[in-house]
Amino acid sequence: MSLEFSAESKERIAALLQKYPTKMAATLPVLWIAQEQFGWVSEDAVRLVAATLEVPESHVHGVATFYTMYNKKPVGRLHIQVCTNISCMLCGSDGTLEAFEKRCGLKAGQTNEDFTLQEVECLAACGTAPAVQINDKYYEPVQADDVPALVDRLLAETKEGA
Ligand code: FES
The missing domain is CATH 1.10.10 (Arc Repressor Mutant, subunit A)
Structure with a gap:
């Protein structure tokens, strides 16, 4: 082993x-x-x-x-899961997901050196939609305009902690 x-x-x-x-x-x-x-x-x-x-x-x-919470493949430093279920969709999650795709340079379902981006079902945070889980923390609500600064901050934090 x-x-x-x-x-x-x-x-x-x-x-x-x-x-x-x-x-x-x-x-x-x-x-x-x-x-x-x-x-x-x-x-x-x-x-x-x-x-x-x-x-x-x-x-x-x-x-x-x-269980989907277990990663069956290696993931990027930031594992970003964007809920696009009904409550989040009605509150703008399509734009949120697009903003992550643009900022991270990949499409949902893909992984690169820094990021894994996934579109997921309800994260049980519908009251503060659109909901996003990054690694083991929730961020809510996350609108498209919030994405670049959020990614920059978390990248900086994970580099400091590395
Ligand atoms: S629909 Fe997005 S958290 Fe429930």
Whole structure:
């Protein structure tokens, strides 16, 4: 196996397992820890989670592929998810998505060095539409005019933190 959990991830997993009745029941949060450490859930990460939880790889693979919150491919430094469902669409999400495409230099569904841009279904933030999730934070509402400054700020922040 080519991947290993860091000492910090191992500590988090050990603490998590105290809260679950079985190791299998902790599959979702342990997959999340894997994604946080490795950036995405590769087949090696699936094998690592399965070995850690002592469950079949097929179970972990099934969970990882069922939920869209797990990235099955590498993502850019900023993983931008723009909701274009009905409430957001009525509040201008088409323009928001276009503005991200223009600023990031790619189309929805694509990844480049800095960005992954995705059009997604309802983010459950309909009351403050158009809603956008970037990495693990919500930004709402985000109109087309807000996009360039938001991207510039987050790029600068992630460079500082890199
Ligand atoms: S429709 Fe966009 S957050 Fe619900």
